[in-house]
Amino acid sequence: MIWKELTIHTTEEAVEMISNFLHEAGAGGVTIEEHVDNDKPRDTSLGQWFEIPPNDIPEGEAKISGYFPEGVDIEEVITQVKERTAELREYDIDPGDATITVRDVSEDDWANNWKQYFKPLRVSERLTIKPTWEQYEPESAEERIIELDPGMAFGTGTHPTTSLCLRTLEGIIREGDEVIDVGTGSGILAIGACRLGASKVLALDLDPVAVSSATENTKLNGLEKQIQIVESDLLSVLKQGSKAAVNVQLPVRVVVANILAEIILLFIEDVFEALQSGGYYIASGIYKNKEQAVEEALVAAGFEIVQTAREEDWVAFVARKR
Ligand SMILES: C[S@@+](CC[C@H](N)C(=O)[O-])C[C@H]1O[C@@H](n2cnc3c(N)ncnc32)[C@H](O)[C@@H]1O
Numbered sequence: 001m002i003w004k005e006l007t008i009h010t011t012e013e014a015v016e017m018i019s020n021f022l023h024e025a026g027a028g029g030v031t032i033e034e035h036v037d038n039d040k041p042r043d044t045s046l047g048q049w050f051e052i053p054p055n056d057i058p059e060g061e062a063k064i065s066g067y068f069p070e071g072v073d074i075e076e077v078i079t080q081v082k083e084r085t086a087e088l089r090e091y092d093i094d095p096g097d098a099t100i101t102v103r104d105v106s107e108d109d110w111a112n113n114w115k116q117y118f119k120p121l122r123v124s125e126r127l128t129i130k131p132t133w134e135q136y137e138p139e140s141a142e143e144r145i146i147e148l149d150p151g152m153a154f155g156t157g158t159h160p161t162t163s164l165c166l167r168t169l170e171g172i173i174r175e176g177d178e179v180i181d182v183g184t185g186s187g188i189l190a191i192g193a194c195r196l197g198a199s200k201v202l203a204l205d206l207d208p209v210a211v212s213s214a215t216e217n218t219k220l221n222g223l224e225k226q227i228q229i230v231e232s233d234l235l236s237v238l239k240q241g242s243k244a245a246v247n248v249q250l251p252v253r254v255v256v257a258n259i260l261a262e263i264i265l266l267f268i269e270d271v272f273e274a275l276q277s278g279g280y281y282i283a284s285g286i287y288k289n290k291e292q293a294v295e296e297a298l299v300a301a302g303f304e305i306v307q308t309a310r311e312e313d314w315v316a317f318v319a320r321k322r
Helices: 012-024 074-091 107-111 113-117 160-172 188-195 208-220 268-274 288-301
Strands: 002-011 029-034 061-068 099-106 127-131 144-148 178-182 200-205 227-231 252-258 275-287 303-311 314-321
Touching: 002 012, 002 074, 012 029, 012 061, 012 074, 012 275, 061 074, 074 099, 127 188, 144 188, 144 208, 160 188, 160 252, 160 275, 160 303, 160 314, 178 188, 188 200, 188 208, 188 227, 188 252, 200 208, 208 227, 252 268, 268 275, 268 288, 275 288, 288 303, 288 314
Parallel strands: 127 144, 178 200, 178 252, 200 227, 252 275
Antiparallel strands: 002 061, 002 099, 029 061, 275 314, 303 314
């Protein structure tokens, strides 16, 4: 089958928003290419890094491609994506020059090629992400495996915003914890939380593609009894009327959200309310230029920042409800 590949040249900062625009415009898949720096020293204490091939994308920039099936009005998609991208400046997100190109590609060119670069990855001391199509044996009894086929949803574990969450979760989760994962994507953090000892996770996402991907991955890991996946705009499922339908008992001890800073700022009070006192909020997806704004908002809402984790240009906060 031939697909239309729409590529937008933008900034790392705008990647998540523009990927969402492409999904919402009907893309059957979205790929993201960011600057690759293979000369940079890597922390190899947790195992081997699988290098991805160098590209010509300058630091701080990114190329996002959406794949549209035949029959989609690509001119209409371009107009929509251009308008929504231009609006990002109102939210203080710089999308760069945001030039768009379109070409025809065959399905094999994009649907499977990326798989060769997604290898088992020891992402923290105890967690390893294993693509379903790879063979891998844990090196010790302590090592826990997250089986994953990310499909079209965000969350392979290789993005700094995801690995920051998995690493910080490892320090926070205690046996039997109940957790809420906001913006679950492929379900990777919900699965990771269970592997670290959580007894129940409520995994929420606004995007039906993410909901079905998280459902598949939950099954792959045999965690259907522990993870409940619900289509929800942020924590709206917890609002009056639908509380009874969720698997976790409120307030919970841990909330994790790997969502953009702009979105994190919208629902800090709701997270505060959903947490026990002394409970933890892991907030990730924060580009470095929004670090201060998010920190101030967390503190103003009554959180104490107990850890600030950084990887590349991304920041994650571990905040404790006072
Ligand atoms: C950066 S991805 C994170 C995926 C995964 N949790 C991870 O850490 O790799 C952000 C996710 O948030 C979801 N999202 C964005 N806005 C949302 C909203 N208002 N309510 C719920 N989910 C949302 C997106 O659909 C996407 O799956």
